[in-house]
Amino acid sequence: MASTQLRSQIRRVAPYFRSLSLTGEPGCGEEAVARLLHQMCPVHELGFAMVHATEAEEWFGGEGVVDWRGVGLLYLPEAERLSRAAQEGLLRMMRQHGTQTTRVVAFVGRGLKPYISAGFFLPELAGYLASLRVALPTLRDRAADLPALIHDRLQRRRMEQAAVGLRTRPVYATDSFLDAAAEQEWPGNLYQLNDVVDWLVEHRAGVPLDAEDLGAALKSSEQKPRPVAARARLVKLDQIVQEHIRNVLLACNGNKLKAAEVLGISRSTLYRMLDAAEAGPLLLAG
Template identity: 35%
Template structure:
């Protein structure tokens, strides 16, 4: 596939040269931006040695993918990678205990999770949503691990009294430091995870990665829909580059999935992206015109509000706005005189 447009962003502090990333491994961290190159280097450095890591970023920025990459780079790569969401932890473990007929064991949810992820990695997504009591049990588990990590029992560990040989990765879209200061998160638990912290940038701050991500998702998804998409038009890419992506990489993947299902030829066009049309016009020229029009609308509305607040007195309104009366008159004559009549 060929992307017909590229974007270059100059960075005053260039990222270091990196070794080739293992393609086809499922551990891909896609993007050629300085942020992504630094992230891949960070994962390479942390992966073999970490015990606890905190991955922070907005929803949809790829926290689980980074966690899987860390696991894949670790010495526990052949072990299990267990995923659990903080808010649903107790319910998920209750179901697991019942399914495996362990209901008679006095194991709590955290201890059971440690058992499941033994010699692997436990990924706690949305840890900020974990109940405080569960956070405390997790903290105690980490404390036990610290005190016994060099004396792990050779026999099969007891479910209730776990001495785990595992790695933990916590992910959050909230600022845990602020939550801990507000009493909504265990401070010591935050400190343990924050010793090694990875922060993921939102997609809007690394737009130059959108072509690479689009190409990657097309290569993943097109075969599922029996499509052979070979290119993305300039207009489609312009629309994608100008969109704000509040849902970040996850939203981009969803848009690519939806658009691929509509493609009949071998080219993804702007009309395959109706979900982006409302926020972004299809061309750069119209985009600039639209942005200018929106700015003019904001100015007009502000002038009208001030004028109304001054009881229609143009002299007072001009003073409030910090402009001359002649400037105010020109603005009213050019833009909003018909509204005031």
């Protein structure tokens, strides 16, 4: 079973790792795995710090080095989006301290190789982070876990509602409902599952659930737009532009001519914009 293998791997590596990468599709429980690694590592008494890409330069940027004392595990949920300044600062910290106390866990999706090839990620830093890899199974590979995951989400929603004084009817997940859930692909992984359970709590409380109820909830989940972060990103416009150029180049497999066509600019303009980028010259195929 995929989840059993994952737990076994976490138990094996937690006492010894210094830095590692989590690979897989978004929404496969990457933050939960990072927190479990923190709980099981030797420095679990120290804090857990999750640093998003928009906050990374505050942690790692500049000439100084942030004091890691008090941080047992540093989790980077968007490692591929770190700016060059943040990457250089993090690499400097890892060189100087060697993660003697603080453990570093980075979620890298399908891996950092495309970003290294395109010149967006420092190879040495990627080497540190990828010294050990833990692959996260998708929800469709964890069909046996679905009843427990659905039950846990229902319990959490009931607790949240009770905490604000709401009285709600229970939601009954029948065997036919669970069988239908096990047959789904769940492309959104846990994000999608949580959306489905939340919709059922709101619209189907008090009645036994069947496959038709699951279909209605899935349809609602597919139509639901992903929430946009409420906090504005306080970054320079140039950085936003460079991030968009980077994403287009990656989508075009590094082909500058095709990327320029998608962006609606000439190839020479694209070259000038790349030359002006904070990340420096990009090593891309022509």
